[in-house]
Structures are given as structure tokens and as C-alpha cells.
Amino acid sequence: xxxxxxxxxxxxxxxxxxxxxxxxxxxxxxxxxxxxxxxxxxxxxxxxxxxxxxxxxxxxxxxxxxxxxxxxxxxxxxxxxxxxxxxxxxxxxxxxxxxxxxxxxxxxxxxxx
Amino acid sequence: xxxxxxxxxxxxxxxxxxxxxxxxxxxxxxxxxxxxxxxxxxxxxxxxxxxxxxxxxxxxxxxxxxxxxxxxxxxxxxxxxxxxxxxxxxxxxxxxxxxxxxxxxxxxxxxxx
Numbered sequence: 001x002x003x004x005x006x007x008x009x010x011x012x013x014x015x016x017x018x019x020x021x022x023x024x025x026x027x028x029x030x031x032x033x034x035x036x037x038x039x040x041x042x043x044x045x046x047x048x049x050x051x052x053x054x055x056x057x058x059x060x061x062x063x064x065x066x067x068x069x070x071x072x073x074x075x076x077x078x079x080x081x082x083x084x085x086x087x088x089x090x091x092x093x094x095x096x097x098x099x100x101x102x103x104x105x106x107x108x109x110x111x112x113x
Numbered sequence: 114x115x116x117x118x119x120x121x122x123x124x125x126x127x128x129x130x131x132x133x134x135x136x137x138x139x140x141x142x143x144x145x146x147x148x149x150x151x152x153x154x155x156x157x158x159x160x161x162x163x164x165x166x167x168x169x170x171x172x173x174x175x176x177x178x179x180x181x182x183x184x185x186x187x188x189x190x191x192x193x194x195x196x197x198x199x200x201x202x203x204x205x206x207x208x209x210x211x212x213x214x215x216x217x218x219x220x221x222x223x224x225x226x
Binding site for chain 2: 099
């Protein structure tokens with residue numbers, strides 16, 4: 001079954017700790033994205049990658065880091081520099097054709113202990 | 114500065130009737146528009162899209178209309194079903210900015226039996 005898998009579904013972080021959110025896709029998509037959603041807000045872009053070994057900052061990249069070593073995987077690290085990390089994190093991917101929608105995983109909810 | 118606006122935070126409709134969700138945008142560089150449906154604690158699910166060269170796209174019960182002169186698009190759901198109850202997001206792609214998606218804040222649709 002093709003799709004995007006995010007893990008874990010729920011994650012708890014202590015103050016000062018880095019955590020990594022996993023995102024894997026088997027859709028053979030070139031582009032992958034990380035978004036953050038806060039209550040009552042739309043989706044805000046953190047980072048995106050259009051090809052392996054390349055990624056760009058989105059609108060709210062501060063306090064986050066990513067890597068894109070494999071086409072299938074785009075992990076997001078929430079660092080201790082992110083002062084307000086509690087949110088719902090969504091990973092998406094899209095194909096390379098002209099008009100292709102982004103497809104999403106089921107998200108990871110990150111909370112601070 | 115909200116480039117994609119969904120001015121109705123919520124909408125309530127009777128089962129079997131038409132649901133009309135609206136979206137306004139400000140940037141004439143947007144070339145591709147998408148509607149997504151989202152349930153709580155899940156990722157958005159792609160519903161339907163339209164490119165800027167068209168004014169209507171239909172897929173089953175869902176139709177999207179685009180009025181470029183008014184910078185307005187709408188999603189029609191006919192007939193509405195209780196399972197359609199969810200938050201609906203409008204998104205627009207900026208052709209001139211790495212094709213990033215810009216998201217509205219969503220409209221919560223309740224379809225009453």
C-alpha cells in the first residue's frame with residue numbers, strides 16, 4: 001500500500017532535548033515537506049526538499065533541522081532552540097509532474113513535559 | 114498578511130443539501146489551487162484541485178469553481194453527507210516561489226442528519 005508514514009504518532013520532549021520525527025514515503029515522490037499546525041492556524045511550512053541531498057528553509061525554519069539522504073526519507077529534528085515546539089507536525093510529499101497535489105501522513109503530535 | 118483567506122470559520126448544512134465553501138486570494142502569481150479535507154489528529158486528505166487555466170473542475174460530489182478576475186474559488190459538495198463533516202482547507206501554489214503552497218486557516222463543516 002503506497003503512502004506516507006510518520007512516526008511516532010505522539011512524542012514527548014523534555015526541556016533542552018532534541019527530538020527527531022520520522023517521515024517515510026513509498027510513493028516514489030521527489031519532493032517532501034514538513035509543516036507545523038497550531039490550533040486555529042493553517043499549515044506553516046518548516047522545510048522542504050525537491051530532490052535528494054537538497055533542502056530549503058520554509059517560513060518557520062528556526063529551531064528545526066532536516067536531512068534528505070534518501071528519496072524515501074525526510075526526518076525532522078526539533079532542537080532545543082525551538083522555544084515553542086508543542087504542535088502537530090505533518091509531513092507531505094508530491095510527484096514531479098506539473099500539477100501534482102501534496103499527499104500527507106497522519107502527523108506527529110509533539111508535547112513538552 | 115494572509116494571502117489565502119477562508120472567511121467563514123464554520124458552516125452548518127443539512128444532510129442532502131449543498132455545501133459551499135469559499136476561498137479568496139490576493140496573489141496573481143498563484144497558478145494552482147487545491148482543497149483538502151482534514152479530520153482531527155489526522156493529516157489532510159487531498160480532495161480536488163484546479164489550475165488557473167480552467168474555471169471549473171468536477172469529481173463526483175465535489176466541484177471547484179475558479180473566478181480569476183475576482184480572485185475567488187469555491188468548493189461545492191452536493192449532496193452533503195454526515196461523513197463530510199471535517200475541516201476544509203484551501204491552498205494555493207505560487208508559480209514564482211518554488212511552487213510552495215500557501216494555506217488558508219480552514220472552514221469547519223458540520224453536516225447535520
